[in-house]
Amino acid sequence: MGSREELEKIVGATAVDERPVRDLWPLAIMQERAGNVPPQVLVVRPAGREQVAALLRWATSNRVAVTPMGGGSGVCGALAPAAGELVMDMGAFDRVFEIDETNLTCKCEAGVNGYALEQQLNSRGLTLGHYPSSLPGTTVGGLIATRSSGQESSRYGSIEDMVLGLAVVLADGTFAAPRPGPRSAAGPALHQLFLGAEGGLGVVVGAVLRLHRLPETTFGRGYAFRELRAGLECMRSVMQAGIRPLVMRLYDAEDTLFSGYDVHDGECALVIATAGLHDVAEAESRAVERFAGEARQLGEEPWQRWQKHRFDLSAERLKAFLAPPGSYLDTIELAGSWTVLADLHARVKPAIAVGGLALCHFSHAYEQGCCAYFTFGGSGGDEAEARAAYGRAWEGAMSAALELGATISHHHGVGQARARWVADELGGWMNVWRAVKNGIDPERIMNPRAVGGSQ
Amino acid sequence: MGSREELEKIVGATAVDERPVRDLWPLAIMQERAGNVPPQVLVVRPAGREQVAALLRWATSNRVAVTPMGGGSGVCGALAPAAGELVMDMGAFDRVFEIDETNLTCKCEAGVNGYALEQQLNSRGLTLGHYPSSLPGTTVGGLIATRSSGQESSRYGSIEDMVLGLAVVLADGTFAAPRPGPRSAAGPALHQLFLGAEGGLGVVVGAVLRLHRLPETTFGRGYAFRELRAGLECMRSVMQAGIRPLVMRLYDAEDTLFSGYDVHDGECALVIATAGLHDVAEAESRAVERFAGEARQLGEEPWQRWQKHRFDLSAERLKAFLAPPGSYLDTIELAGSWTVLADLHARVKPAIAVGGLALCHFSHAYEQGCCAYFTFGGSGGDEAEARAAYGRAWEGAMSAALELGATISHHHGVGQARARWVADELGGWMNVWRAVKNGIDPERIMNPRAVGGSQ
Numbered sequence A, B: 001m002g003s004r005e006e007l008e009k010i011v012g013a014t015a016v017d018e019r020p021v022r023d024l025w026p027l028a029i030m031q032e033r034a035g036n037v038p039p040q041v042l043v044v045r046p047a048g049r050e051q052v053a054a055l056l057r058w059a060t061s062n063r064v065a066v067t068p069m070g071g072g073s074g075v076c077g078a079l080a081p082a083a084g085e086l087v088m089d090m091g092a093f094d095r096v097f098e099i100d101e102t103n104l105t106c107k108c109e110a111g112v113n114g115y116a117l118e119q120q121l122n123s124r125g126l127t128l129g130h131y132p133s134s135l136p137g138t139t140v141g142g143l144i145a146t147r148s149s150g151q152e153s154s155r156y157g158s159i160e161d162m163v164l165g166l167a168v169v170l171a172d173g174t175f176a177a178p179r180p181g182p183r184s185a186a187g188p189a190l191h192q193l194f195l196g197a198e199g200g201l202g203v204v205v206g207a208v209l210r211l212h213r214l215p216e217t218t219f220g221r222g223y224a225f226r227e228l229r230a231g232l233e234c235m236r237s238v239m240q241a242g243i244r245p246l247v248m249r250l251y252d253a254e255d256t257l258f259s260g261y262d263v264h265d266g267e268c269a270l271v272i273a274t275a276g277l278h279d280v281a282e283a284e285s286r287a288v289e290r291f292a293g294e295a296r297q298l299g300e301e302p303w304q305r306w307q308k309h310r311f312d313l314s315a316e317r318l319k320a321f322l323a324p325p326g327s328y329l330d331t332i333e334l335a336g337s338w339t340v341l342a343d344l345h346a347r348v349k350p351a352i353a354v355g356g357l358a359l360c361h362f363s364h365a366y367e368q369g370c371c372a373y374f375t376f377g378g379s380g381g382d383e384a385e386a387r388a389a390y391g392r393a394w395e396g397a398m399s400a401a402l403e404l405g406a407t408i409s410h411h412h413g414v415g416q417a418r419a420r421w422v423a424d425e426l427g428g429w430m431n432v433w434r435a436v437k438n439g440i441d442p443e444r445i446m447n448p449r450a451v452g453g454s455q
Helices: A003-011 A026-033 A049-062 A114-122 A140-145 A190-194 A228-240 A253-258 A278-292 A301-308 A315-321 A338-352 A383-404 A422-426 A429-440 B003-011 B026-033 B049-062 B114-122 B140-145 B190-194 B228-240 B253-258 B278-292 B301-308 B315-321 B338-352 B383-404 B422-426 B429-440
Strands: A016-020 A040-044 A066-069 A086-089 A096-100 A105-109 A163-170 A202-210 A217-225 A247-251 A268-276 A296-299 A327-337 A357-365 A369-379 B016-020 B040-044 B066-069 B086-089 B096-100 B105-109 B163-170 B202-210 B217-225 B247-251 B268-276 B296-299 B327-337 B357-365 B369-379
Touching: A003 A016, A003 A040, A003 A049, A026 A315, A026 A327, A026 A383, A049 A066, A049 A086, A049 A163, A049 A202, A066 A140, A066 A202, A096 A114, A105 A114, A114 A140, A140 A202, A163 A190, A163 B429, A190 B190, A190 B429, A217 A228, A217 A278, A217 A301, A228 A247, A228 A268, A228 A278, A228 A338, A228 A357, A247 A253, A247 A301, A253 A268, A253 A357, A268 A278, A268 A301, A278 B278, A296 A301, A315 A327, A327 A338, A327 A383, A338 A357, A338 A369, A338 A383, A369 A383, A422 A429, A429 B163, A429 B190, A429 B429, B003 B016, B003 B040, B003 B049, B026 B315, B026 B327, B026 B383, B049 B066, B049 B086, B049 B163, B049 B202, B066 B140, B066 B202, B096 B114, B105 B114, B114 B140, B140 B202, B163 B190, B217 B228, B217 B278, B217 B301, B228 B247, B228 B268, B228 B278, B228 B338, B228 B357, B247 B253, B247 B301, B253 B268, B253 B357, B268 B278, B268 B301, B296 B301, B315 B327, B327 B338, B327 B383, B338 B357, B338 B369, B338 B383, B369 B383, B422 B429
Parallel strands: A040 A086, A066 A086, B040 B086, B066 B086
Antiparallel strands: A016 A040, A096 A105, A105 A202, A163 A202, A217 A268, A217 A296, A247 A268, A247 A357, A327 A369, A357 A369, B016 B040, B096 B105, B105 B202, B163 B202, B217 B268, B217 B296, B247 B268, B247 B357, B327 B369, B357 B369
16 A cells, blocks of 8 residues: 555545655745755644544655645745655644633644634724734744744744743643643653744643733834944833833834835834733833833834834735845844844845845844844846855855854744854754754654755 | 862862751740750852862762751751751852842852842832742742742742752762753753752752832721721732732631731621732722722721731741740641632631641732741640640641642742641652652652652
């Protein structure tokens, strides 16, 4: 009996497909455009955790690598099965079991769409507060596996702050259910291992998520800074005063222009919103105004503009930009302490300015520092030239991050894109990762491209 | 050459001692009082991570179990070396390397005293915000290994929210240094494994901690509720409105009386403080007043009283109470969703009322639920009777937690105290713990009593 027939016996004939599979890693899109089409692989769509377990046992017996798939909207090439490997499409795990409006938790399956879930919550006056710009194309499981972070992270945190418990099927087919909350000291928070494991340890089949009530009021404002550094200082003051803004984004001069904010030449736009109980959010908004100091007040318009365009960096737009031969485009999200951000910006901007486009904005702020989100793109004379320029931009950005003590990824993950640099950031923690991987997936059947695929 | 001589060659003769070692697990204190004195064990005090690594390699070669020791103020019997085992006293790791007042981070060694560090930070207008009542007797490494949480956790989070990076020596003697921050998606946050591992995976030698600026203003108030449930509803409303109170503690009627709050018979005292920028904290304090509804306002006095007594539950007081033969005393900190807390209270109170004393307060609140902190004590006719009553109280509390879906420990940990119940809470995650332990400590030289000591 062939593999396909065996898999059909486990999940049924209609739940097995054969097709090329890849995520939205720009380099893979460029390579495909140049004729390097991904191989056909078997894609199974299990219904229920018993089928997931049976598939993993089958994969172990047959020594076949398995990569779980959510929305496929990752941008690092973690989902890129080679010929003979298996993809586990989690789309049938699409149930929202419970939205608990008293305890503010949501129990759902891994295949639930991120945007649909947020809308369902919003209709009840609730929010998960997780808004990656890719949200419409994501699943809960994918948001977990990629260690995602969203536009409202300064208020609600990143995915690790939102997951109260996880349901996973381990490589050996055993099951672990979500543990009780709201917080436990019965050993380490082991589910944290799966946040950023990129499918390398097991299959996330469900989650218990922390919810919040939608804020009573939101005060959104824009400010224009003549100097990037002054804008960064304002952000630092806001965070270190104990304010958790709903949104806070500072655009460098080029990104301000590109994003269409109506400012004077060379100014940097800051879009900031405070939220919560009316009087609290208002007091915070007044404090922000003080911290903005000499900056020019732009009123509410930039906030309204940003809200209209918050999901514009869509998969469709990326694919459209990358359609013409020789074109390249990517984003690189670094993060560092407040004191390295200006230097990081100064070093990475010229390094990624290999084509026409080189933008940066600062979002995802902490009391300790912030993410610097770079966008670059251009067009080479031919595909080889495009790949070379693209590679130089990445090399420059990664080198700058490592040399300045910044992190090589704030929230996109590792996959293949950062395979060359991940050990430089992890250092001795690479041994811990290998030991954990060996302990949990000793037969090494889970995604061979997770976290750089290092052995 | 004997073990002691070999160890002296590694750390020097003055850094090796032989003595009985145990933490403050009340049952162990009771057993010692009854004549069951802990064995003499070798205690080494390494200076520097090379010595830690050499000691772990020695332990591996000689198949000797090693338990790292901080302040020894744990209450679960995780630090209880058997004859022939080795204790690694981290007291010489006492340096604060850097307090970065711009990026709000602190880099220090594991043996630094928790209270001394907080005072040093306070003198610069900063805080870690970590206030377990045991703080004066703790070390940074111990606070990490036990998965601690403090009195200001509703604002600043628990230890997992405070640790930006860790320096650890693994069982095989290799070293992993703190990774860059403020947040990274380069794989999972592997340092989280050590928060609550109770010395079972390796030795924490240092940490990079997240700091905060001390709040500009604090508004502390007291309220008296006629019903416990009404007080819990007030706490829930506060958290779910997005307020993060600096302190919020609700005492049941017995604990209110015991703690000396000046209220009417049967009332439950709520002590609550909002903090931050003046206008923000004031707006939050007014909101709290609204959420308190019909509760009687007690003004600032309860807040002042609580501040005076916040470290009263000291090691000395515990030891004094447990000095008389036949006495017993312990605390059990469960946590659950808001909707189970009243039931949890109703079930655990009679279960622990085996002697005279049975108290409960609710602190460490989340949007999803809260910790219920129980204290019980009494005196048996003889030691056997005392141990039996003590055991019944634990059995009752643990059963209630597991049956109601609450966690068996909010922040004290597992050690030996919860060894019988930890697998019931962890379920399938026990396999993950075993796999991680096997992967990172394959020779099983690290603390055999960590996380219940399960194999």
